[in-house]
Amino acid sequence: MTEISRTVSTALQSLRQREQTSRLAAEISDVSKEVTTGLKANPYDDLGHRSADAIAIRMQITRNDGFLTSNALLDRRFLAVETSLGAMRDVGQEVLEQAFTADSAGGLSTSFLSQAARTALDRVLERAAVSDSSGFLMSGTRTDTNPLQAWDEINPRTGESPAIAVDHMIGGPLTDMADVQRAIDDLKAGFGDSSVFPNHNFENTFYNGAPTGNPPLTSRTSETQTLTQGAQANDPAIRDLMRGLAMLSAVNPSDIPDEAARDAWLTEARSAIGAGLEGLTDLETQTGLKRAQLADTISAQESRALFLDAEVMNLEGVDQYDAATRLTQLQNQLDSSFAVTARLSRLSFLNYL
Numbered sequence: 001m002t003e004i005s006r007t008v009s010t011a012l013q014s015l016r017q018r019e020q021t022s023r024l025a026a027e028i029s030d031v032s033k034e035v036t037t038g039l040k041a042n043p044y045d046d047l048g049h050r051s052a053d054a055i056a057i058r059m060q061i062t063r064n065d066g067f068l069t070s071n072a073l074l075d076r077r078f079l080a081v082e083t084s085l086g087a088m089r090d091v092g093q094e095v096l097e098q099a100f101t102a103d104s105a106g107g108l109s110t111s112f113l114s115q116a117a118r119t120a121l122d123r124v125l126e127r128a129a130v131s132d133s134s135g136f137l138m139s140g141t142r143t144d145t146n147p148l149q150a151w152d153e154i155n156p157r158t159g160e161s162p163a164i165a166v167d168h169m170i171g172g173p174l175t176d177m178a179d180v181q182r183a184i185d186d187l188k189a190g191f192g193d194s195s196v197f198p199n200h201n202f203e204n205t206f207y208n209g210a211p212t213g214n215p216p217l218t219s220r221t222s223e224t225q226t227l228t229q230g231a232q233a234n235d236p237a238i239r240d241l242m243r244g245l246a247m248l249s250a251v252n253p254s255d256i257p258d259e260a261a262r263d264a265w266l267t268e269a270r271s272a273i274g275a276g277l278e279g280l281t282d283l284e285t286q287t288g289l290k291r292a293q294l295a296d297t298i299s300a301q302e303s304r305a306l307f308l309d310a311e312v313m314n315l316e317g318v319d320q321y322d323a324a325t326r327l328t329q330l331q332n333q334l335d336s337s338f339a340v341t342a343r344l345s346r347l348s349f350l351n352y353l
Contacts (some may be wrong), residue, residue, distance in 0.1 A: 054312070061308045064301055067222055071298050073132075074219050074227070078291045081137050081231050084127040085284040089277055091120045091127075092241045096273045099248065099266060110254040117248035121151055124242060128233040138233045140210025141217060147209040147233035155208075158199040165190065165205045166246045168197070174251060180261040184247075184268050191243040206242070207234045221297050227290055230283075237279020244272030 095116050102109045125148045128138050135143025149155045151162050160168070169186040173179075190200035193212070198204055203211050209232060217229040247269040256262040 057308055057311050061305070061312070063223075064304055064308065068298065068301050068305065070219070071221050071294060071301070073134075074221065075291060075294055075298070077132060077134075077137055077229065078287055078294065080130050080132065081229065082284055082287040082291065084130040084138070085231060085280050085287065087127045088124050088238070088241065089280040089284065091123045092245070092273050092277050092280070095120045095245060095248065096270060096277065099270050099273065102253070102266070110252055113248055114252045117245045121242065121245045121249055124148075124238070124245070125151060128238065136209070137217075137229065138209065138231060140214055140232045140234075142208070142210045143217075145208045147207060149206055149208060155205045158205045160199050160205050162206045162246075163250075165200050166250050169195070169200050170250055174256050174261065174265065176258045177261045177264060180256065180258075180265050183251075184265075187243055187247065191239045202239055203234060209233055221294060222301070225297060227294060229287075229290075231287055235279065235283060237276050237283055239276075240272045240279060241276025244269045244274075244276060247272065 095113070098109075098113050098116055102113045128148045129146050130137050136145060136147055137143075139145050139147040149162055154161050154164075158165075166187070169190050170183045171179075171186070174183060186195065186200070189195040190197075191202050191206075193201045193203050195201050212234060216232070218226050219229070220226050247265065251265065253262050253266050256265055
């Protein structure tokens, strides 16, 4: 009886084997992860006091990855704006070339010029409406608003469309130099937001984005750097371009009977378009320079990502060959444990009676 009491029961031995089997299975799962990822399965347990370093590096990786994601989106926005500015410039250049070749004496060429200018206006409005998932890119901080009012569409803020406002500023048929000079002055005032008639001002009827003086769209590209998207549809370059196109669209130069007045009208329209093209080139260049600056930032962050990944490997990395060897050993132990457990499950006290 004493010998019997000192022995371990089959049931207890079987339970111990099951516990060992469960522990081995858990270890195999952890080592399998290490073989697959090359990283410790439980890094913070294994690193001890150095786990704080690992956590700090992981936080830096999260911040750096966040900047890389947002900067990639910002780069696409800058590219979209740069492309739109280039398209506006091309449209204006085409009309300007036609304006220089048009016969100031009137005729078919000036009729085609007016039609081309009207088409160009619609294309400028279309390009200014460039957008992405965040909203309109040339509306300043009012990203939910299309920056330029459709040319023949009434603006509810003033009850006038841009086309009507231009017609009011021109003030009817132009017959002599006095009429032409008055219309030119009124158009300059309206597109410059200095007209005595509020409905004629650009930012009241033509433009719906954030007004002049509002801070531009600003994006943080790193811990120490921000970039602004300063190209808006109320920029002087776009105002000048639209003013010149509006002059040619609203008035066919051949309808001005006085030759000197007709030449003055064409000259002012060309001058406005030319100023607009020059300003658009500057805006396009500035946007391109910001893209280049952003590209340098992204390159530095990509290099930092590689460095941080290497630091993680230094702290949390494992020898995958060693991990594969341990995995094989654990699997062999597990197989042996299963075999013992199976044999114990078949033992019975009755076999010894």
